[in-house]
Amino acid sequence: MKLQTELPAIFEEFAEARRNGFLAAKEIKDKNIPLIGVFCTYFPQEVALAMGAATVSLCASSDETIPEAEKDLPRNLCPLIKSSYGFGKTDKCPYFYFSDLIVGETTCDGKKKMYEYLQEFKPVHVMELPNVQSEDGLILWKNEIIRLKETLEKQFNVEISEDDIRKAIIVKNQERKAMKDFYELSKLDPVPMLGQDLFKVLIGTTFEFNRRSIPEKLEALREKVLAEYKVEKKYSKKPRILITGCPIGGATEKVIKAIEDNGAVVVAFENCSGAKAIEDMVDETNPDVYAALAEKYLSIGCSCMTPNPNRITTLNRMIDDYQVDxxxxxxxxxxxxxxxxxxxxxxxxxxxxxKSYMSVETDFSTADIGQLNTRMAAFVEML
Structure with missing residues (x-):
């Protein structure tokens, strides 16, 4: 029974990764290692990894700095954009403070206009993301990845070779595979862990600066979860929920909690906080590393793409694989x-x-928690 006491602590360790990462970010700066702040899963991390840089997500998910952001930005703007800008403006985010360069992508009108103001605080490089997954879009995105490489080389006075990028592709693919192997544990029925614990791991790994260490950590956690599952089925069978849509985290984890507090369990996350950016690998056999990166990242099924068939494809597979209700x-x-x-x-x-479907519109406040619980209770009861 020792494992039962160990596992919650391990999940909490991943939950603490963001806060612990503040100290790690300072250590990185003390070692003169470049730190690049990013906003989106479209960012080709292999290019930064190839030059030895660390990357960190700057997408904020708290309403703490939104009032300050609204002095510059419209009130009726996406809370993620306002929160991210607010943390940059107020210097309340150590990750933003320590970042040497901010890289954004033109995923939405709100973000790309926000970047213009963000440049007042930090150097910003914006990648022009095509809004169509076409051959022309692929050419544009490949050129944007090359332009990013050239910007990094100039900004940090380094040379990024194609061989270094190939090595980085292997590292990131190993990370993706380890992540998939871990979250696919939720295919088991009953589940071996709650969606809330799974999400702590998904988010926590994004604040691990040593990307090469992630597969080993995830495999160790996977083995411990399976070992407990063989001893005891800790959770009973419950309706199985897949979450899709906008990125979640921080304040919006209230949605996961509302689902699981009202009798269901979250078994899969299709959104970009989950499987959206992890499901597909970069083709390691493609001799053109920039084309390989462009193909992988442009295939992400975000709603900024028109049309967006890849989201449907991923949802179709995950609904079946995870026996979603x-x-x-x-x-x-x-x-x-x-x-x-x-x-x-x-x-x-x-x-x-x-299958049953429900859309939930929310923000980073706590004002709708009661309403969320009421709606989730009715949704789960219907299942």
Whole structure:
């Protein structure tokens, strides 16, 4: 029974990764290792890894700095954009403070305009993301990855070779495979862990600066979770929920909690906090490393793409693989592309997969927790 006392502590260790990462970020700066702040899963991390730089997510998920952000930005703007900008403006985020360069992508109008103001605080490089997954879009994205490489070389006075990028591709693919192997434990029924604990690991690994150490840590955790599962089925069978939609974390973890407090369990995260950026590998056999990176990253099924068939493809596979009973689509207030796309996702889930669907529009406040619990209780009861 010793494992039962060990496992919660291990999940908490991943949950603490962001806070512990503040000290790690300072250590990185003390060693003169470049730190690059990023906002999106479209950022090709292999290019930064190839030059020995560390990367960290700057997407904020707290309403702490939103009032300060609203002095410059519209109130009716996505809370993620306002929060991220607010932490940069107020210097309340150590990751932003220690970042030598900020890299953004033109995923949405709000972000790309926000970057213009962000440049007042830090050097910012913006990658022009195509909004269509086409041959022309692929050419544009490949050129943008090359332009990013050239910017990094100039900014940090380094040379990034194609061989270094190939090595970085292998490292990131190993990380993705280890992550998939871990979160696929939730295919088991009953589940071996709650969605809340799974999410701590998904988020926690994004604040691990030593990317090469991640596979070993995840494999060790996977073995411990399986060992406990063989001893005792800790959780009973419950309705199985997949979360899709906008990125979640921090304040929006209230959605996961509301689902699991009301009798269901979250078994899968399709959004970019989960499987969206991890499911596909970079082709290690492609001699053109920039084309290989462009193909992998442009295939991400984000609602900023028009049309967006890859999101449906991923959802179709995950609903089957994880034996999903219902889908919850999380929409951040004023995220227009994901909000508009709820209709097509609802049609797919209800009509094609014959599963229950619910969309939830929320922000980073705690004001809607009561309403969330009421809605989730009714949704789970229906299942």
């Amino acid at each position: 219902g889908v919850v689509d999380v929409i951040l207030t004023a995220c227009h592309t994901y909000n508009v796309e709820t209709l097509s996702i609802k049609r797919f889930v209800n009509d094609k997969k014959e």
